[in-house]
Every structure is written in structure tokens, then in C-alpha cells.
Amino acid sequence: MAIGGQTGPLSLALTEEHEMLRTAAREFAQREIAPVAAAYDESGAFPLETARKMGEMGLMGIEMPEAYGGTGMDTLAHVLTMIEIAKADASHSTILSVNNSLYCNGILWFGTEAQKREWIKPVASGEQIGAYSLTEPMSGSDAGNMASRAVLNEAGSHYIINGRKSWVTSAPFADRIVLFTMTAAEEKHRGITCFLIDTSQPGFSRGKTEPKLGIRASATSEIIFDDYACPVEHVLGGVGQGFKIAMTVLDAGRIGIAAQALGIAEAAYEAALMYAREREAFGAPIGTYQMIQQKIADMKTRIEAGRGLIYQAIIAKERALATGGRYTTEASIAKLFCSEAAAYVTDEALQIHGGMGYSKELPIERYYRDARITRIYEGTSEIQRMVIARNELGIR
Numbered sequence: 001m002a003i004g005g006q007t008g009p010l011s012l013a014l015t016e017e018h019e020m021l022r023t024a025a026r027e028f029a030q031r032e033i034a035p036v037a038a039a040y041d042e043s044g045a046f047p048l049e050t051a052r053k054m055g056e057m058g059l060m061g062i063e064m065p066e067a068y069g070g071t072g073m074d075t076l077a078h079v080l081t082m083i084e085i086a087k088a089d090a091s092h093s094t095i096l097s098v099n100n101s102l103y104c105n106g107i108l109w110f111g112t113e114a115q116k117r118e119w120i121k122p123v124a125s126g127e128q129i130g131a132y133s134l135t136e137p138m139s140g141s142d143a144g145n146m147a148s149r150a151v152l153n154e155a156g157s158h159y160i161i162n163g164r165k166s167w168v169t170s171a172p173f174a175d176r177i178v179l180f181t182m183t184a185a186e187e188k189h190r191g192i193t194c195f196l197i198d199t200s201q202p203g204f205s206r207g208k209t210e211p212k213l214g215i216r217a218s219a220t221s222e223i224i225f226d227d228y229a230c231p232v233e234h235v236l237g238g239v240g241q242g243f244k245i246a247m248t249v250l251d252a253g254r255i256g257i258a259a260q261a262l263g264i265a266e267a268a269y270e271a272a273l274m275y276a277r278e279r280e281a282f283g284a285p286i287g288t289y290q291m292i293q294q295k296i297a298d299m300k301t302r303i304e305a306g307r308g309l310i311y312q313a314i315i316a317k318e319r320a321l322a323t324g325g326r327y328t329t330e331a332s333i334a335k336l337f338c339s340e341a342a343a344y345v346t347d348e349a350l351q352i353h354g355g356m357g358y359s360k361e362l363p364i365e366r367y368y369r370d371a372r373i374t375r376i377y378e379g380t381s382e383i384q385r386m387v388i389a390r391n392e393l394g395i396r
């Protein structure tokens with residue numbers, strides 16, 4: 001089967017290590033996260049305590065080498081963990097995803113040895129929270145069109161950063177941020193540079209925290225740069241390389257969001273399955289009626305199709321990392337399909353539960369709200385379709 005324009009064996013083996021990690025993540029998620037998920041959703045508070053515990057378990061830098069504070073595993077390990085954590089609570093999986101993927105990956109792939117040691121370790125080990133900042137109030141999908149600026153000072157020692165970034169996941173609690181901003185606006189996307197930001201430094205502040213429909217315990221805010229002086233040593237991957245870094249990192253991130261969507265869908269599906277077995281109407285369990293059976297069959301089919309697409313994207317990614325190719329299309333397909341499957345499955349799970357699905361007494365309505373963001377962040381469904389179609393057509 002052809003993946004990413006290449007042919008090769010299509011297989012993905014779960015090792016004993018993967019099984020152990022999955023079991024550990026599942027037990028932890030069900031024991032520590034699931035019981036507090038509703039309360040965090042209600043209050044919108046950031047779950048710093050359980051986030052730290054995820055770090056202690058080695059879940060915050062799964063793909064990072066042990067030398068940089070990580071667990072030294074692979075993309076499949078990250079995906080299996082994302083699914084288990086998202087099944088318990090999507091907000092926790094969002095925090096996990098940003099630390100693991102959006103923050104750490106770019107530094108691992110584009111950083112100098114000194115940058116990797118200084119910037120990956122505290123976040124991969126879970127001692128600190130990381131964030132990734134691309135979006136601005138007037139540029140979301142059109143990521144290359146930025147108003148924020150970084151200007152080299154006369155001494156050539158620091159970039160002076162000014163501007164406002166928005167929708168930065170984990171920003172209210174982030175210690176470190178991978179920031180994308182313009183160093184040469186006339187060069188458009190080729191004028192974007194990536195900077196490593198220490199949020200304790202002067203010139204950095206946080207704006208309003210977004211009140212959100214779902215993933216309410218994953219804090220999201222604006223961040224503001226007012227003459228923030230960033231040492232030139234904290235440029236990641238070279239001046240003007242920012243857009244490529246941002247896109248490369250998003251390719252990996254989108255596989256993680258696909259896994260998150262799948263985890264939310266699985267949680268909703270399993271609840272619906274149990275309800276369909278137990279709830280009786282007209283003298284029989286509702287699962288004995290064909291209209292419910294059709295929903296169950298369609299939900300399960302979408303979940304398994306999504307899992308298959310995620311596994312294809314993982315294979316394509318591991319191959320690309322080894323050969324230097326890209327897996328953009330496979331990542332976008334997995335994210336597009338799984339996020340839309342999660343919308344379908346959570347909606348049908350709510351329908352199967354009837355009034356109880358609409359009640360805050362059960363987690364079904366939370367799954368329904370949490371699933372919605374997966375069609376928006378790390379590239380909307382419209383952007384995924386654009387990416388897939390452009391790559392298929394060979395046009396830009």
C-alpha cells in the first residue's frame with residue numbers, strides 16, 4: 001500500500017513496552033483523572049496537580065530522548081497515551097499534547113544541543129508547562145500573515161519582540177513558549193522566525209483567558225510582548241525558518257489531535273454501548289431495536305476507521321523521520337476523519353442516552369462539547385481538506 005507516495009510494508013507492532021505504557025496510562029487516567037474531570041470542567045480551573053502527576057509518570061515527553069528528560073518512546077506510544085488520557089478527560093489530553101508535541105518536537109528537531117538540554121528537559125519531565133504560539137487575533141488559518149514583530153537590536157545580541165498572540169493553549173500556566181513571529185515582514189512566510197520564550201522575563205504578560213465551550217480545564221489565553229528582549233541564542237532553527245518549523249511541528253501535532261478525538265469518541269461509544277444494554281423501553285433493552293443498532297454499528301465503524309488512519313499516519317511519520325520525507329497528507333487525513341468521527345459519535349451517544357445524555361449528571365454532554373474543538377485547533381477541518389487536496393493535486 002502506498003503511503004506518502006512511497007510503498008512499503010504496512011504494519012505497526014505493539015511491543016510489550018507499548019502494552020505496559022497503555023495499561024499504566026489507562027489505570028492512571030481512570031484512577032486520578034476521571035473522578036475529577038467533571039469538577040474541573042465545571043470550575044474551569046487548570047489541573048496543575050494531575051498535570052504534574054502525568055509528568056512524574058513520564059507522560060509529558062514520551063517521544064523525547066531520556067537524555068532530555070523524556071521517556072524515549074515513539075509516536076505509537078504517544079498516540080496510545082493520548083487515547084487513554086482523552087477517554088478520561090479531554091482537557092488533560094490537551095495539556096499533554098501541547099507539552100509532548102507542539103512544544104518539545106520543534107526543539108528536538110530544530111534545536112542545537114544546548115537548546116535541547118536547556119529547553120526540552122523541564123517540560124518533557126513535566127516540571128514545567130510548555131506552550132506553542134502561532135495564532136494572532138487577525139491570523140488563524142492564514143498562519144503566515146502575522147502582525148507581531150521581532151527586531152534585532154543594534155548590538156546584535158537580542159531580538160526585541162512586540163505584539164499580541166491569541167488562542168495559546170496552556171499559556172496562563174506556561175513557563176516556556178515556542179513563539180513564531182515576523183523578523184522580515186516583506187518576505188512573508190519566509191520572514192517568520194521561531195523564538196524560545198521564558199515567560200518569567202520582563203516584557204511578557206498574559207491577556208484575557210478565553211471562556212470556552214469545551215476542554216474548559218485546559219487554560220487558553222492571549223499573550224502579550226512589550227519590548228521582550230530575546231537573546232539571539234534563543235532563536236530556534238535559524239532566522240526565517242519559523243514557518244517551516246511551525247508546519248513541521250503541526251504535522252506531528254495533528255496525529256495527536258486525531259488520537260485525542262478518537263479517545264473522546266471511544267469514551268462516548270463505550271458509555272452508549274452500556275446504556276443500550278441496560279436501558280429498557282417498550283419492555284426491552286433499547287439495544288435490541290434496529291434504530292439503536294444502526295447507531296452502534298456506525299459509531300464503531302467510524303472509530304475503527306479512524307484508528308486505522310491514525311496508524312497509517314504513524315507509519316508514514318516514522319518512515320519520514322527515518323528518510324527525511326513528509327507525512328503531511330496522512331496526518332491531515334487522520335485529524336480530519338477522527339475529529340469529524342468524534343463529532344458524530346458523541347452526538348449519537350448523546351442521542352442514545354436521551355434526556356440523560358443532555359444532563360450534567362453524566363459525562364456524555366462533556367464529551368460532546370469537548371469533541372468540538374478537535375475540528376478547529378491545530379488546523380480547522382477546512383484547512384485539513386485544503387492541505388489534502390492541494391497535495392493530491394500537486395498545487396499550492
Ligand code: CAA
Pocket residue numbers: 098132134135140141142143144167168169189190243244247248250251326328376377378379380383387396
Ligand atoms: N511541512 C513543512 N513545510 C511546509 C509544510 C509542512 N507541513 N506546509 C507548508 N510548508 C512550506 C511549503 O513547502 C512552503 O515552503 P517554501 O517557502 O520553501 O516554498 C511554505 O511552507 C509555504 O507553504 P504554503 O504556500 O502551502 O503556505 P500557505 O500560506 O498557503 O499556508 C497552510 C499553508 C497549510 C494553510 C498553513 O498556513 C496552515 O496549516 N494553516 C493552519 C494553521 C494552524 O493549524 N493553526 C493552528 C495553530 S496551533 C493551535 O491550534 C493552538 C494551540 O495552542 C493548540
